[in-house]
Amino acid sequence: MAAVAGWEMSRWWRARSPWPDLPAFYTGGVHADDVTDLIGTHVNELVGSMASTQRARSYLAWHNYQLAAELHRRLVGDRDVHDVLLVDGFADCAARVSVALAITQHAAEQVIVQAVALRDRLPQVSERLREGRISPERVIAVIARTDLIDGADCAAEVDAQIAAELDVHDGPWSAERLRDMVDRIVYRHDPDAVRERRRRALDARDAWVEAKADGVAKVAAVMSAENARISRDSIVALAVTTCGDDPRTIAQRRSDAAFALMSHTRFECLCGRDGCPAEIAEPVVAASASKIVIHVVADENTIAGEADNAGFVAGHGVISGEHVRDLAARPDAVVTPIVPPGTPQNPDGTWTLPAHQPADPYRPSAALDTYIRVRDGHSVVPGNATSAFVADVDHVVEYHHADPSAGGQTVPENLNVKDRFFHILKTFGSWVDDQYRDRRGRLRQEFITPEGLVIPGDPDNLEVLFPGLRRIRFAPPPPRAAGAADLAPDGQEPPTRPRSRLAAKYARRQQERERNRRRREQKEREQEIRDQGETAG
Structure with a gap:
């Protein structure tokens, strides 16, 4: 199988171009x-x-x-x-x-x-x-x-x-x-x-109804980003309270839940069963009882009014420092620093936090989980706008449960955020992804199709907006104890094949990553030579 690096083509169309004056x-x-x-x-x-x-x-x-x-x-x-x-x-x-x-x-x-x-x-x-x-x-x-x-x-x-x-x-x-x-x-x-x-x-905020075909209409409103997220999450929270036999799609239930919330009428499960197990509160009660969390990322000095740097609202984007302070001043706001108070500072001005949970080196610690979501902001999959705070944190190189020291460890450079669909597609399919720092120090991703086509990921994340993230370090996972082995329950090692099917799959993926890394490093060396030549000239 031949691989095509990036968007480079191995052949060009021999037929006459429909745009003769186009290169x-x-x-x-x-x-x-x-x-x-x-x-x-x-x-x-x-x-x-x-x-x-x-x-x-x-x-x-x-x-x-x-x-x-x-x-x-x-x-x-x-x-x-x-x-x-x-x-x-x-x-x-x-x-x-x-x-x-x-x-x-x-x-x-x-x-x-x-x-x-x-x-x-x-x-x-x-x-x-x-x-x-x-x-x-x-x-x-x-x-x-x-x-x-x-x-x-x-x-x-x-x-x-x-x-x-x-x-x-x-x-x-x-x-x-x-x-x-x-x-x-x-x-x-x-x-x-x-x-x-x-x-x-904000001055242009409004609400209106737009007539559609076939006897339906669209209700729309413009409001602040945080109010919009709270409104949507309130609708979703009420829509999912029906039982599993409700015949409506989730989209239809959201529509009916929105009407119930706006009109203060009861939202019902339509399963038609006697003894339906759904527990549906009155709309006003459901809206007030729902726990809606809006994630806002900002630096401490901006919150304190000592700086005026931009912030970030998950699912929305960049906001002003003034907007950050407005949100932080809300009575229901909870401010949680990534670096816990009292954490000792390293001599170089950084902080070191645990990378994984004490009893499970596969699971990222709460600090690392938050760090990855803040750093990525969105799913790293190109074209996917899923907020990092509702997406999955995934190991780029697969974690080796039998021997964590062999690779795929729970460290920032090997974790990123993916939407649930692509996470499943990668886990159970033949897609491969890779993550690395380029020569400018930027964290980059590459996605490799089952046919070997390398598609570059977006080069931007929130490290540029929040440079303080670069001062946070995470302790590497401990090495595997000498002589440790995975034993059967009775203490006897069962006979195994030379390499499990899963291990073979992981090995193929790692070979794919190494091949593309060599290709990428070669391109970077060539670019450095060109840059040096231009400088000398």
Whole structure:
């Protein structure tokens, strides 16, 4: 089985490109004549071609933005886009785009606004769009989240830092990782902009009903992030109180529970059985009795008002220091430090905490479990937005229960957070993942498909937002006692095969990781040589 490293393709489409003026790099694909007997290679090329198509979409989006920006330069120029006339130069410019693309006037105006933002505020990010390092959808998010620094002295520096972050990643960015990365950069350069954005958002809070087809409607509301999480968790807590024979799906039960909570009517189990075991409280009682936990991460100085660093709300993202203090001041807030009070400090300014539970080296200690969830913030699986505080902490290299010292130990570098689905997929399937520190010191993940395609994970986590995490150490697990062995209950060792099926599976996975590590180290050595050559030049 042939492996394809990263998003590199082993063959390119021989047929004529549908975009003759587009570089071949963007139109890689698989021609029918290229199908081989190696099904692994074939699957890898199909997946890799989808990545190439994504890069093509980025290039074409960049091209459209260039055209829109040029239209704006010719038809609007330096004239005020906020002209009092209903049909000003900006509206007239957008009308051309609207009619040509058969989109609304508002949508056309948004295209031009985004094009001008990339040209004037985010030129380096625009170049990364051209190179395919960011998708069209993600670049719109960057534009929106940097809106309040438009014209500020820090705008160029923010643009440069976002572009530098995009450069450290070869694959696509997950929406939540990109959002957090942009927000922390903006916050560090202009915290007032973040506070202003929060004030505007809170001022715009509202609730409304949107009619849908087939006799249903959608109830929606905009509120603070913590209130939204409390509302959702209250609905879920009531929805799961029915018995197992309730015929509704969990989604349907959530809908009915939301109505019960809002209308103060009783939520019932619909199993129809006499003696139903479900214990369902009145909605008001259920809402007040539910234990809703909203995890907020912040540094101690910000909580105390001695600093104004950004914080993080699990399931939401980066928040301002002011928002952190508002949450910490709530009467129901419980502040729990990762490093317990009274823990002695090491001479180098770090703290050492236990890595595992005293009686079980497989189970992480409460401190390590919290540390991993805080560090990762979300599931590390690309594209998955599951909060780290409701996901699973997983050993990257499988833990060796018979001989913990052989590898797969319960230490920070070998643990990360995965959503339940992917955790199961890895445990019972043929997927392999790896985790390592790159040459910049960043914690990185790689995901290897059953066919051997290496997909890079997101390069961003909360270590950058909370550098104090790097001052926390965890004690390594104790070595296995000499002569220890796994014995049968009667003290006799039963006959065994040379290697168990599970051990063989783990060995194959480790070989896969080692092979990819050698490939990665070779690429890093080549990059260092190129960097040295550029420096010398």
